[in-house]
Amino acid sequence: MTKSGERPKQRQRKGLWSPEEDQKLKSFILSRGHACWTTVPILAGLQRNGKSCRLRWINYLRPGLKRGSFSEEEEETILTLHSSLGNKWSRIAKYLPGRTDNEIKNYWHSYLKKRWLKSQPQLKSQISDLTESPSSLLSCGKRNLETETLDHVISFQKFSENPTSSPSKESNNNNMIMNNSNNLPKLFFSEWISSSNPHIDYSSAFTDSKHINETQDQINEEEVMMINNNNYSSLEDVMLRTDFLQPDHEYANYYSSGDFFINSDQNYV
DNA sequence: AAAGGTTGCAACCGCTGGTCT
DNA sequence: CAGACCAGCGGTTGCAACCTT
Incomplete structure (x- = not known):
């Protein structure tokens, strides 16, 4: 574990998420939920850290998000x-x-x-x-x-x-x-x-x-x-x-x- | 048309505080 | 009680798109 609680990385990806990654994360969480974000990328087969997955889910993938301009x-x-x-x-x-x-x-x-x-x-x-x-x-x-x-x-x-x-x-x-x-x-x-x-x-x-x-x-x-x-x-x-x-x-x-x-x-x- | 500047937004970084052992 | 782990938060950065000169 690193100081910030992340597991030692096996070449973790950074930057923009691909549609494939989105799909993997979304379908994993929709089917399994998330008990612990640090295990999500491992179980979902993503080369991202848990933090990144959490952020992507919260800010972009989770249901109920409004897109578009503010009223x-x-x-x-x-x-x-x-x-x-x-x-x-x-x-x-x-x-x-x-x-x-x-x-x-x-x-x-x-x-x-x-x-x-x-x-x-x-x-x-x-x-x-x-x-x-x-x-x-x-x-x-x-x-x-x-x-x-x-x-x-x-x-x-x-x-x-x-x-x-x-x-x-x-x-x-x-x-x-x-x-x-x-x-x-x-x-x-x-x-x-x-x-x-x-x-x-x-x-x-x-x-x-x-x-x-x-x-x-x-x-x-x-x-x-x-x-x-x-x-x-x-x-x-x-x-x-x-x-x-x-x-x-x-x-x-x-x-x-x-x-x-x-x-x-x-x-x- | 091209170069440089600005804006918008997704994602990252590092800290904090709660929980667990 | 102390330390480790973890989620969440707010600030910051990187970069593509857009605008201006």
Whole structure:
């Protein structure tokens, strides 16, 4: 076993999946289910690792996935939930049946973020200042600079003085945020909410959605209360404080998590 | 028409936290 | 209690398609 839990590879394939591989994986899981992802590729005769199989299944092959463009209603849901939850893509995906966290994340980065930016002229000018400054912290990057910068401003998660910053270092970000806060536009969550979205009732994101079932309503009561009460002091709290959140498994949302099995009648359960 | 730049999306990487032994 | 294993998550990357000059 490697550190990450993968078995030593016998020449594992990477990259795009072929239709043959898709077919193998799909028919294997439809007939046998998946008890343990690490054994799936072995039993299914695939030269992939379990992680890759899981991702392919969740994001592309599993039944019930919606393909195609997002509806306006879905867009609004994403925008509103993102305002409340930040980059919690899997959490947002729970409110959009048939959509995967990866899909939502990509959609945000490629489209919604820009749309959101356009609707925030104030923030946009702040970002212009940052990107135009010769000593800008954010003077490099291969993607669109403005939207990249927006990521920094919104998420408070990345610090370009350390361009190698990776998710692995996020655990240290509490300290980093404190130490680097002088370099960042100080935008408190309550200000951000009230100034940028004065007309949005964030509770509606939860209560208006027809997709939310009763169980999820119950589970999210605490979360909704926190949001309604604006019970955060800053974006940092939103991004970094997860202590109030319920463990994901309590949502029992098998579609989003990919955890679903097949009973003897071939029904998805 | 060609070259360079940008975008969209699938897939990978590495970390975290839960569970099991 | 500690360590190993594993699934899940979010950030990042690679690359094909598309767009602009």
